[in-house]
Amino acid sequence: MINKIPNSEITDSKAFKDRRRIIKAILAATGSSIVPAFAASDNARWQNLPKSNLSTGIMTTPSEIVENYTNYYEFSFNKKEATKLAQSLPIDPWSLQISGEVEKPGTFILEDILRQQTLEERIYRFRCVEAWSMVIPWVGFSLGDLLKKVNPLSTAKFIKFTSIYQPEIMANQNTNTVLEWPYTEGLRIDEAMHPLTLLAVGMYGETLPKQNGAPLRLIVPWKYGFKNIKAIVKIELLKKPPTTSWNTFARNEYGFYANVNPLVKHPRWSQNSERLLGSEFFTPRRKTELFNGYGEQVAALYKDMDLRHFF
Amino acid sequence: MIQKSNLRLKILIVCWLPLLFLLVDAVFDNLGSNPIRALHIRLGDWALRFLCITLAITPIQAVTNWRGMSEYRRMFGLFTFVYASLHMLGYLIVDQVLHWKIIGVDILESSYIWFGIISYFIIFVLAITTPNWSKKVMGKNWKKLHRFIYLAAIAAVTHYFWQLKGNLAEPFLYSIIVFILLGFRVLISFKTRHMSKLMIPKGRKTSKLSD
């Protein structure tokens, strides 16, 4: 169990749902209705997974909030809109290509990978550069375990991840808006092999919703949200650092490392505090922690580095 | 006369509606996953919209020759002040709960907020110098002071631009609006300064000699 925040900060899931239910009842009685943008799917595949001891022991954010608040710029800049549009992404079957500095490169069907890996539930903090945060129970497996299966060569120093490219479906890819598509991200090999680094296929015991990165996404809990690339189709092991989307777009604003760090502000806004979603009006922001609270596990990776320079 | 005060009342009610809808959405938990940010966005957007409406009155008047609108300009200006104040108070109280240390760091490190503060400062000064007596006391300076409203608009649009990551369409729209309104104003002042001798005033000016 890692550091805690007082539970009172988040409206607990049940109270949240109760409140919604009361409101819905009132609305139903008056003949109106609010339809949640996306109701949770019934696909409760992974309700009884082993709980990882790498989990952060704090209360999770209500799943409705997580499902309706996610950036997916391929579809739209508007989070709600993106959630709606993401539903059109075909994800079955899904294959993952692994190439580069490895002994056994190949293209693998996701279902086959899942059969080989032990899935776990891991509750992690999630901190976006937009200064909001959540606590999410992911379902997934260690990236390191997958990489070991393809035998990385000693020349592999970096990893590049590439998202799906489907301009017919993803409007902003079609119009080449803002970022260079497809979305790419990268890690140093030691970051990739770190036990906290996760490839997620689900959350809240269910299949990952499309807007949250289905069917396969990266979760590196001590880094800002944009590192956690969605809908991964390709993993390359490289000798040199890869180019990554946001870093290419604005080098001075989004670093390659993008470690959560309250002392390194974004050029245009503070990263010193964050709004924990699920907290009510009149709840103060939460102080952002160095490495998002995972310093004990990951600080050693950066021990001789100037974090202000390598932000 | 009756018709006019009726219109005034209608506009007054309409101007409060965005706040009413916001309160309804807050009570019914209809502000989405990040209600506090939604609050900032709603109030900030309406402050900027009222600011644009206020700025639009003079050009509309010039184009339509309808002189009756200038009294509404003051009203829209005051609603700009109302929504901007709520926006600022929402930040301080609803979001930061008056935790001054965190607020201090947040403001120092967030340059987009500086532009908001500049804009709010101007709106505040213009609002407290709104009453007629203040207009009388200040004489010619009043007009000069109230031209700062354009600076408030530019600062507000910059405040908007400066907080985004790459999706600049909406603030771009507002900056075009402000640019057109400002351009119009410059054109008019140019026209009145240099061509007033050539222009023969016409239009329905008769209805309001007190202007």
Ligand code: HEM
């Ligand atoms: C004391 C002054 C002010 C403060 C502290 C302040 C603070 C903020 C904050 C915290 C946000 C939300 C940022 C985010 O999380 O995305 C915001 C957004 C915004 N503010 Fe302000 N603000 C101030 C003054 C103003 C004024 C005077 C105006 C307009 C006349 C304004 C217009 C806006 C607009 C248009 C947005 C963006 C709304 C959107 O995203 O659609 N703000 N402001």
